[in-house]
Amino acid sequence: MPYVESAVRGPQIVAAARAVLIRDGVAKTSLRAVASEAGIPLGTLQHVFPSKQQLLQAVIEQVVDDISEVLRSAADTESGLAHAIAQGLRNFWSTLVEGHRGLQVLQYELVTHALRTPGLEDLARMQYRRYAEVVQQWCTEAADRSHERSAVPYDRLARVLVAAVDGLILQQVSDPDGARSEQDLEAVIQMLVALAAPSPR
Known part of the structure; x- marks a missing residue:
């Protein structure tokens, strides 16, 4: 996967998180689910948003x-x-x-x-x-x-x-x-x- 700066990756992750949160609710939303929605490895997401x-x-x-x-x-x-x-x-x-x-x-x-x-x-x-x-x-x-x-x-x-x-x-x-x-x-x-x-x- 090509390197993408956090300034660019951040908004992509937030957009994916918003979609998952609306679909599944806050309690059922995990970082893994957001990473899957964004099409990125979990480690990449945690580099931008550790928690x-x-x-x-x-x-x-x-x-x-x-x-x-x-x-x-x-x-x-x-x-x-x-x-x-x-x-x-x-x-x-x-x-x-x-x-x-x-x-x-x-x-x-x-x-x-x-x-x-x-x-x-x-x-x-x-x-x-x-x-x-x-x-x-x-x-x-x-x-x-x-x-x-x-x-x-x-x-x-x-x-x-x-x-x-x-x-x-x-x-x-x-x-x-x-x-x-x-x-x-x-x-x-x-x-x-x-x-x-x-x-x-």
């Missing part, structure tokens, strides 16, 4: 990066905080939630697996902190570019946004109803905009 925990962390980081990219590509942050919240959440839902039940279930499973596994608790904490950090940065940028301020601190706005959308996603994957979820998402957008109450600086 399952490190691989799971890399998968979480990729999911967070996907969310960040969707938010940034969705909303014109120069059109104000309210616009960014509305357009960002609508695009997030249509891009990463609708038709992606497996990905969403995986994210919840990563959290519960980490919380139930001694020594992995930091993985769950990191996952939600990263979600909130991405949303906080995005909201802050939107407000700054439009010379607005939020009525509540941006870290709190981000945590509430993540919590509200998290609940909607859990309902959708448990009891799918696209029309209901679309209406509920609009209600959440209205609540978040009201909480932020953007005003000129």
Whole structure:
């Protein structure tokens, strides 16, 4: 097998891990199964990701990066905080939630697996902190570019946004109803905009 740098091999392994995790679940996913999915020897995988925990962390980081990219590509942050919240959440839902039940279930499973596994608790904490950090940065940028301020601190706005959308996603994957979820998402957008109450600086 030709040599491939870790910088290239890493994303290939993470993509394979994501596929196996969605298909088999966190508990049943092994490094050997991921190596097989990636078409590489187990030793090659372990050179890049020596432990399952490190691989799971890399998968979480990729999911967070996907969310960040969707938010940034969705909303014109120069059109104000309210616009960014509305357009960002609508695009997030249509891009990463609708038709992606497996990905969403995986994210919840990563959290519960980490919380139930001694020594992995930091993985769950990191996952939600990263979600909130991405949303906080995005909201802050939107407000700054439009010379607005939020009525509540941006870290709190981000945590509430993540919590509200998290609940909607859990309902959708448990009891799918696209029309209901679309209406509920609009209600959440209205609540978040009201909480932020953007005003000129």
